[in-house]
Amino acid sequence: RSGSLVGYFTSAKFLLYLGHALSTWGDRMWHFAVSVFLVELYGNSLLLTAVYGLVVAGSVLLLGAIIGDWVDKNSRLKVARTSLVVQNASVILCGIILMIVFLFKTQLLTLYHGWLLTMCYILVITIANIANLASTATAITIQRDWIVVVAGEDRSKLADMNATIRRIDQLTNILAPMAVGQIMTFGSPVIGCGFISGWNLMSMCVEYLLLWKVYQKTPTLALKSSKVEESELKQLNVKKESDMKPAEGVQLIVEKDVTGFEPQQEKEVSCATRIAEPFITFRDGWVAYYNQPVFLAGMGLAFLYMTVLGFDCITTGYAYTQGLSGSVLSLLMGASAITGIMGTVAFTWLRRKCGLVRTGLISGVAQFACLILCAISVFMPGSPLDLTVSPFADISARLFESEPLPTIVSPGDKLEMAFATGMPNLLNGSTPANGDPEMSPEPVPLISVSLLFAGVIAARVGLWSFDLTVTQLLQENVMESERGIINGVQNSMNYLLDLLHFIMVILAPNPEAFGLLVLISVSFVAMGHIMYFRFAQKSLGTQLFACCTPDPKAVSDSSPPADTSTV
Numbered sequence: 001r002s003g004s005l006v007g008y009f010t011s012a013k014f015l016l017y018l019g020h021a022l023s024t025w026g027d028r029m030w031h032f033a034v035s036v037f038l039v040e041l042y043g044n045s046l047l048l049t050a051v052y053g054l055v056v057a058g059s060v061l062l063l064g065a066i067i068g069d070w071v072d073k074n075s076r077l078k079v080a081r082t083s084l085v086v087q088n089a090s091v092i093l094c095g096i097i098l099m100i101v102f103l104f105k106t107q108l109l110t111l112y113h114g115w116l117l118t119m120c121y122i123l124v125i126t127i128a129n130i131a132n133l134a135s136t137a138t139a140i141t142i143q144r145d146w147i148v149v150v151a152g153e154d155r156s157k158l159a160d161m162n163a164t165i166r167r168i169d170q171l172t173n174i175l176a177p178m179a180v181g182q183i184m185t186f187g188s189p190v191i192g193c194g195f196i197s198g199w200n201l202m203s204m205c206v207e208y209l210l211l212w213k214v215y216q217k218t219p220t221l222a223l224k225s226s227k228v229e230e231s232e233l234k235q236l237n238v239k240k241e242s243d244m245k246p247a248e249g250v251q252l253i254v255e256k257d258v259t260g261f262e263p264q265q266e267k268e269v270s271c272a273t274r275i276a277e278p279f280i281t282f283r284d285g286w287v288a289y290y291n292q293p294v295f296l297a298g299m300g301l302a303f304l305y306m307t308v309l310g311f312d313c314i315t316t317g318y319a320y321t322q323g324l325s326g327s328v329l330s331l332l333m334g335a336s337a338i339t340g341i342m343g344t345v346a347f348t349w350l351r352r353k354c355g356l357v358r359t360g361l362i363s364g365v366a367q368f369a370c371l372i373l374c375a376i377s378v379f380m381p382g383s384p385l386d387l388t389v390s391p392f393a394d395i396s397a398r399l400f401e402s403e404p405l406p407t408i409v410s411p412g413d414k415l416e417m418a419f420a421t422g423m424p425n426l427l428n429g430s431t432p433a434n435g436d437p438e439m440s441p442e443p444v445p446l447i448s449v450s451l452l453f454a455g456v457i458a459a460r461v462g463l464w465s466f467d468l469t470v471t472q473l474l475q476e477n478v479m480e481s482e483r484g485i486i487n488g489v490q491n492s493m494n495y496l497l498d499l500l501h502f503i504m505v506i507l508a509p510n511p512e513a514f515g516l517l518v519l520i521s522v523s524f525v526a527m528g529h530i531m532y533f534r535f536a537q538k539s540l541g542t543q544l545f546a547c548c549t550p551d552p553k554a555v556s557d558s559s560p561p562a563d564t565s566t567v
Contacts, residue, residue, distance in 0.1 A: 012150050012217040013161060019210035020142065021168050022203045023084075026196075027135055028176035030091050033184065033196055034128055037098050040189055041105070041121070052125050053502070056132050060495045065285025066278055067137050068488020071145070072481055076221050079141045080211050087134035088204035094127045095197030102190045136491055144487045148475045149220050158475065159351050162468050163344040170340040170464075174333060224480070281485075288482060289489040294473045296535035297360065301470040302493035303528030304463065306501045307521035308514070309374055309456050311336050314505055321511045322382065322449040336457045343464030350465065356476075357536050358544075360469035364529035367462030368522075373455030375522045378515035382445035385515030452518070470532075497524075 008014055038048035071079050101108065101120050108117040143165060151158035184192035215221050289295065308314050311333050319329055343363075350359040378385055478486045501521075508517060537544055 012214045013157075015210050015214050015217070016142070016147065016150060016161075017164060017168065019207050019214070020165055021172065022207050022210075023138065023142075024169055024172045025176045026088070026091070026200050026203050028172050029180040029196055029199065030131070032177040033180050033192055034094070034124075036184065037189060037193070038121075038124075041098075041101060048121060048125070052128065054499075055125055055129050057495045057499045057502075059129050059133055060136055061492050061499065062282070063133060064136070064488040064490075064492030064495070065282050065289075065485055066488070067133060068140055068483075068485035068491075069281045069285060071137060071141050071484030071488070076141065076146065076149075076224060077211070077215050079137065080146070080215075081208065083134045083137035083141065084204060084207055084211065087131050087138060088200045088207075090127050090131035090134065091200045092197045094124055094131065095193040095200075097124055097127070099190050099193040099197075102188075102193065136488075140484055140487045140491070143471075144475060145480075145483050146214070146221065148483075150214070150218050152220075155356075155472075155476065156352070159348055159356075159468070159472060162472055162475075163348050166344045166464060166468060167341050170337050170344075174337045285485045285489045289486055289493075292478060292486060293539075294470075294477045294535065296531045296538075297470050297473050298490050298493065300364075300528040300530075300532035300535070301467065302490070302497050303524050303531065304466070305494050305497040306504075306524040308501060308505065308517045309371060309459070309521050309525075311456070315456070318511060318514050319449060319453070322384070323446065324449060332453055332457065336460050339457050339460040340464045343461040344468060346461055347465040347468040351469075356469060356472060357539050360466055360473070360532055361536050361544075363462045363465035363469060364532055365462070367459045367466060368526060368529055370455050370459035370462065371522050371525055373451050373458070374518050377448045377451035377455065378518050380448040380451055382448035383515055384511045386512040466529075466532075 034052065035049045038052055042048045074082075097120060101117070101124075105117070108114075108120065111117075147161050147165070148158060151161055180192060180196065183195050187195075289298070292298070308318075316329055319332075324332075347359060347363070350362055354362065377383060474487060474490065475483075504517060504520065508514075
């Protein structure tokens with residue numbers, strides 16, 4: 001037993017988990033901290049944070065396909081190493097610049113009429129965006145490619161690995177911001193910057209070593225086929241049975257790649273062609289994504305991002321206006337993490353019993369059924385829904401005031417950020433959202449907000465099970481040579497719908513309009529699952545509503561046989 005335990009802790013699978021945990025922990029700490037740092041730097045204004053969010057979303061939206069194409073065209077080890085080093089080096093550099101700005105802000109304000117400080121802001125946002133793009137490349141290559149190769153032909157093992165990766169994500173989403181929040185709260189922003197920079201430096205070295213160990217323990221990671229050769233190999237396999245061994249077949253592909261790619265690089269390429277290449281890659285990536293057999297499943301997942309029914313700053317801010325304290329919201333976030341982990345467990349069980357495609361259907365029905373509670377909450381006592389209030393009333397009133405707008409964020413805004421991070425000394429349930437004790441609103445019935453969060457928390461089971469289903473469908477049905485670009489476009493779609501949901505909130509920011517946003521969100525979730533239902537109908541045909549069976553062969557081959565590709 002001790003030997004098997006040692007074997008597990010030294011296996012490629014466990015080392016991959018450990019590397020992902022370190023990477024995700026650093027990512028979550030940085031994503032939270034950079035938003036707080038930008039608020040602190042700009043006089044407690046949310047302007048820099050908003051600009052940063054817009055730049056990040058726009059960059060992934062435009063460059064997702066290009067990043068994925070770069071992942072496809074280079075060796076796995078090179079992609080993993082490069083993205084790891086760029087990501088961590090960018091965060092370290094950002095941390096150093098932020099430390100300098102925090103320490104010498106008053107001096108920087110006087111130099112060149114404040115333009116030097118403005119350049120520091122621009123530099124921080126630019127480098128932080130580069131770190132996010134590198135993080136996107138890391139996620140594509142590790143979570144969408146390496147994990148498939150490590151799992152080999154065992155799709156049950158792949159499902160278990162995907163579920164474990166999501167459990168790690170769930171835990172780090174809660175614990176990492178809380179940890180760095182404590183440091184920033186009881187220390188200072190400068191200490192927070194130094195801690196994050198130091199963490200990323202150490203984490204980069206450990207992750208680099210872990211990646212190398214996984215690469216050594218999994219020889220097939222060194223073998224990567226091109227698109228043309230992979231399609232030719234599939235055609236040969238369809239026409240006749242090959243006499244060569246699988247390893248020899250793959251080796252031939254690698255040898256052709258090594259020798260065949262050199263002459264193409266030596267050819268002279270015109271300047272116009274080089275300029276047009278990113279645009280062509282962008283177009284080809286989206287066309288390839290549209291032509292995938294799992295296109296509708298991917299679109300269904302992307303539509304789930306167009307929602308306010310999650311534990312982001314928008315929903316927690318709304319809950320605060322309805323009288324929920326910080327301690328209550330912290331408990332609700334913990335409950336959502338637990339139900340998210342339950343969703344990963346449900347995914348593995350459902351997949352064994354019903355097959356992969358049907359698991360997505362069941363998960364979608366479960367999520368939508370829970371979100372019905374959110375729709376009902378809009379019309380229950382305590383709901384502030386009032387469509388007679390103009391969504392621009394508060395904005396127009398501020399714009400036409402004679403005095404300039406203040407740049408200081410209200411205590412409610414600080415509390416809203418604290419709810420998502422676990423900074424205890426900022427949580428004060430007795431403080432009203434507008435920061436004025438004399439203008440504290442009348443207590444409102446909690447029936448509406450209770451139903452809202454009951455639906456949101458319960459829906460996490462179906463949401464994460466559905467997310468894992470679509471993730472594995474993309475892993476199993478996309479050719480090895482297209483995994484990067486297809487998953488890059490999928491990330492772009494996710495960011496596009498996420499961006500639209502923020503625009504929706506900007507157009508209707510009042511609490512009175514939040515109920516309308518809830519109904520729109522439920523509608524988009526329904527549309528996403530309708531798309532998935534259409535995909536399942538095409539995949540399974542008349543067997544769509546057949547009784548669930550634990551037959552392992554049926555489970556592993558639940559995707560369309562004509563469109564699957566082997567690793």
